Amino acid sequence: AQSVTQLGSHVSVSEGALVLLRCNYSSSVPPYLFWYVQYPNQGLQLLLKYTSAATLVKGINGFEAEFKKSETSFHLTKPSAHMSDAAEYFCAVKYGTSYGKLTFGQGTILTVHP
Amino acid sequence: EPEVTQTPSHQVTQMGQEVILRCVPISNHLYFYWYRQILGQKVEFLVSFYNNEISEKSEIFDDQFSVERPDGSNFTLKIRSTKLEDSAMYFCASSGLAGSSHEQYFGPGTRLTVT
Secondary structure, three states, X not given: OOEEEOOOOXXXXXXXXXXXXXXXXXXXXXXXXXXXXXXXXXXXXXXXXXOOOOOEEEOHHHOEEEEEHHHOEEEEXXXXXXXHHOEEEEEEEEXXXXXXXXXXXXXXXXXXXX | OOOOXXXXXXXXXXXXXXXXXXXXXXXXXXXXXXXXXOOOOOEEEEEEEXXXXXEEEOOOOOOOEEEEOOOOOOEEEEEOXXXXXXXXXXXXXXXXXXXXXXXXXXXXXXXXEEX
């Protein structure tokens, strides 16, 4: 069964510091991978996606993620955190068809300190 | 920019009552989904819908749940007899044509509280 694991339910960084949010998937077949962000009292907004093109994917708000097949990982990074990045981040995986379901990780709450 | 909308934003209902959650997907999308997020837990898939029929459903989506696209714009989730454990945030999502990018666009959610 497909699954996604996000290491660390809470990550705290200082403003200007590197953000690293970890995501690992379990499958022998490369999936489609996504990162979504959820701000308080809002829906899920797509940050970026991997769909078997370039392994380094750039998204909105300065975020990027690298697909590493050998490590079954798709970690999300941002070189310099901003206060507005404080939110919950979800990694999600999809296999097969374009209309397949998303399987989400448990989410990581990012806190940014001044 | 097109977006998925959901109504109501918050629904409070008594156990055993029927509720209908409404969604308006992005207008040219063909695939529609419902997910839910129980407080403190991960987002879970409920059902996908295409060409006026269910494409896939999870084990959560039992006989108490149903989906419908009653007209060209709305997509609804009905819970026939709500239980306390149905309390959650329900998200609607839509995605585009086959062969296009795979992302799903989510609405802001409906918070359902069953008392």
